[in-house]
Amino acid sequence: MHHLWLIPFLPLAGFLVNGLFGKRFSKGIVSVVAIGSVALSFLWVLKCLMAVAPLETPHVERYFMWIQSGSLAIPFELAVDRLSAIMLMVVTGVGLLIHIYASGYMHDEDGYYRFYAFFNLFMFFMLTLVLANNFLLLFVGWEGVGLCSYLLIGYYFVKHSASTAGNKAFIVNRIGDFGFSLAMFLIFIAFGTLDFPKVFEAAKALPVETAAGMTTAICLLLLLGAAGKSAQIPLYVWLPDAMEGPTPVSALIHAATMVTAGVYMVARSSALFLKAPVAMETVAWVGLATAVMAATIGITQFDIKKVYAYSTVSQLGYMFLALGVGAFSAGIWHVVTHAFFKALLFLGAGSVIHALHHEQDMRHMGGLRQKIPITFAVLTCAWLAISGVPFTSGWYSKEAILGAVHHHSPLMYWIGVGTAAVTAFYVSRSMFMTFFGEYRGHAHPHESPPVMWAPLAVLAVLSLAGGALFNVPHILEPIFPAAHGEHDIMLEIIGSAAGLLGIGIAYVMYIASPGMPASIAASLGGVYRLVYNKYYVDEAYDATIVRPLVNSSRGALWQFGDVWLIDGVVNGIGGFSRWIGGGLRLLQSGSIRSYAAWVVAGAVIFIIAAGVIGGAQGGLR
Amino acid sequence: MPPLPIPTAVPLTYYLILSAILFALGVAGFLFRRSLITIFMSIELMLNAVNLTFVAFSYHHKQVDGHLFTFFVMVVAAAEAAVGLAIILTVFKNRGTLAVDEIDSLKL
């Protein structure tokens, strides 16, 4: 017993304190409570991991029987194995940094305590999700993070766009969660339990089913859930809009932790997926498609946060690609490194936005290199990392993925490489547009306070050295068989080259000859407009799904079902009872005594009846 | 001094019948009194009668449960008295009377 429950419950305590009394606290106390709780849980994570190391086998702690109904028995169990250990480290560590950063970024916002309360609540649910030892508890965390994401996207709820974005995220996630819950039902039908160990033991025993079958169905439904949470095709549309939330939220929830929950979940249930090659293939292609699509969209965006949002989507695509080709550990590795550099990118962007007084359009930036040097420096690290410049963290994980992909199918590999180049291109583009050239805005940029750039510095170091520091595949050796595909130096060179190529093109287009992008955009106008408008996916969804749904429900459910059917019945009953009541009303003289007399009469009759029956049965016993 | 006579006891039924009598008297009070307060007191009387049966049966079965029911009845009676008397106060404030047969319409 190492009291794992403290890990999630410390942030919960923070949430309760801030949520209940935060209004009365000063901002100092609020941030101390929030950051302190997360810091404590980070330390507690370290302590627990020290205690349970080396963790060859999972360490499970059962607290009480949570749900006990028929054959369904769900204990409240927390477990930590190497996989969840890594996730714990990332969530609490990065989470802590972002909490600290937020105390600077959010300082002038009102509802400061509300922000931190939700932030802590998110940490609680995320840690529950990671520590859960059965699907249901994981689902609780899953829903909880969704809720917090909704609350925080809509943090500026006075802004209509923000609240609608929140709703969109919530609804789209519902679709995914629907899939997830169906998957859980199927799992219970197939295995009779929801506990990870039992399910996966049973799954290991199953034969590999080549055709579609139960396992495949389960896996595809799980994939649907994961796609919802991790913004994969077709459910990625919510993530770009989610950027309406404050930047720390985008960094923590929509880049570093929550969106990787899907990856974690799929990796967690790898035992199932390995038995369903069809599902695996689907995962891989979904990931790849998402990666390409999002990357291309990323090229054309001008809102700096939108660019990073699409880059997040495409990086998640990478992770799914890795999972799909069976390189789970590579995927998780990318989760970790991505958490570092993407959080850094967002926080850096936040720092830029903060510097420019909430200017997000890159066309009004530029030349900030001298004005906010520290931000520039840290962002450069992130830029190198995500572009896969050799020996940065991003490079390691990306190479691992690409290696595995190549082993799986060369076609996918080449697409992946291309995407890598594109990725490098648009990130560089954003960097050049932001920091190089001359300043095109009219705000007066100012460097952010230390409380903001200190975490950035830490993250910068991590995103440079993180890959080398945490050799995830090695750590995950006991859980996932070593990623096949021995290190092929050729592949690595190609991958790195792709990244550098992307940077180079960006340099040519945005530094060397600044006129070029416009002309290119003009030359391929149709394609450009298509991409610029995000392939009209939102519009398509709106036309094909949303509007028909609204119309049909208005017509069928409201007009017919509610107004005609239900109201009709209810009113009918009402009229009928009024008719009856008209008759009975005469009894109701309003004098209590007469009522009492009636009651007594009833009692007497009842007693006579009882006496008769009692007599028939010969006295009461 | 001489030994006292051995005390003679009464059967349980006496208690039950006593409670029946009290209950009937409570009903009578409810029926024949006009003052809202007195009617309310008659209700309390009935509750007491019922409590007596509870305790008597609890003795009969040599189990404590009956006492607990009595206890709960008391709690309910207390709550009822609190709310009921508050209602009576309000009624008196609005109607200026406590006679039930003058308070027979919902709106003034």
Add this chain to the structure above:
Amino acid sequence: MDAILFFLFAAIAVVSAINVVVQRHPISSALSLVGVMGSLAVLYLLLGAEFIAAAQMIVYAGAIMVLFVFVIMLLNAGSETSPRKGWLLTAIAMPLLVLFLGLVSYIIQRGFPNAPLVKFGEFTGGSPKEVGTALFTRYLLPFEITSVLILIAIIGAVVLARKEME
């Protein structure tokens, strides 16, 4: 001894109960009711229900009836005038009541043809300890619910009795 006590206090109870019904003035009724409760408390003691007897005195006689007396004094409710259309009701209800009483007594006699004699001290399960144990083990849920009930009653009483804010 038990018999003497029983008859004594049963008599007191019945007489006071009758008093409750026939007295014209609410205060008199209230105090007669206190008398009923007191004698019932003694009967409870005879039945070995010490705790309930004490609770009867504390809760009923000591709190509830004080509330009644308090309200009666507050309203300064005078004695009743005779009802307007009482005779009809009486005509209907009196026989009903008598019938009711007769039936109940009959059934009781039928039900317990050879009821045991009530001897003081034969049942000692009514001590505070036993009651408390039962209350906090088997009857925990009802107990908690009553606490909620009381909370509701408090709120209701406050809302009803406070001055209208207009």
Add this chain to the structure above:
Amino acid sequence: MNLDIASILGNFYVLTLVKLGLVAFVLLTALAYLQWIERKVIAHIQLRVGPTRVGPHGLLQPLADTIKLLTKEDLMPPHANKFFFVLAPMVAVFFALSAIAVIPFGPKINLFGIETYMQLSDLNIGVLYLLALSGMGVYGVALAGWSSNNKYALIGGLRSSAQMVSYELPLALALASPLLLAGSLSLREIAESQSGFMLGFIPRWAIFQMPAPQLIGFILFMIAAFAETNRIPFDLPEAENELVAGFHTEYSSMKFASFFMAEYANMVTICCVATLLFLGGWYPIVPSPVADYIPSLLHWGAGAMLIFHGMQPARKWDKYTMPAFGVVFLLGGFVFLIPFLQPILLPLFWFISKVGILLFLFIWVRATLPRFRYDQLMHFAWAFMFPVSVVHLFATAFLVALLK
């Protein structure tokens, strides 16, 4: 055999009667003299001498008062509800006096081969019995206020009933926590549970007893007790300057006296309860060998002081009275050394002295503090006393459950 039962029974009844007579006599005298003491103490606090005319130092004052009250005209106000007007003082005094029945004054004693407790009857729900009586005590006041058909009296009655009902809660709650320590409702067992010493010198009284010292509980209890007995600073029901004399405005002669008696009896009872629940009943404050001599020493000290004062008299008769009392005290000191009386006298001494100190506290407070305003009183009861006592009870329960 049969005869044995008979003798035991006879013995029992006779014994109870004897004890009853004894207690009644002592209590009533004490009540009468308590009033004299109160007047004296207040007088001295206010730098007066108090009653001195009747008897030496006014020692016969109570007697005179009694005679006066007995011989006064018994007024019956017109339009008063006769029955309840007469009933009220009886109710008050009845419930006030009958509380003493369960109060133990000392341990089991063995006198002339008769084993008995220094207590009229040992109810195993003694505490509840006392609570019930204190609840019933309200009727006396309320009825008196209502029946005398007088606005002042009515307001006094209403106030007192509201006040007593409100303060009964904190009283009961404060008194519940020592019960948790003792684990019993019988006053005797509660007192016995406080015998002995911790670390050899701290008495295991409830206010010191580990794991949950009841000091706060004791204070709460005493405050509530002041209110329960309608004493200053909570004597709203009889606030002279607003309500003439409150609920007993219309009363005179013996009825008035019985209200008076009831008030003092309540005072005595509640002090006894405080002593039994919180101050370790009849158990001495120091371990045995020392404790046995303290009474004698005290008496001798008192006697010596009296004689010394008799040497240089302030008033002319002091030179006779004071030495006389001094000698009485000296002899009294020796009485405590008689071996076969010690097991009776020592507990009695400790018990009575504790009660006396508490009674003195009552009087002292009356001489010192001003009166509350009514809304303050209620607000104090519900907004301070009640929550605090609830929290205190929970804390005690928690500690007891944890450490016992």
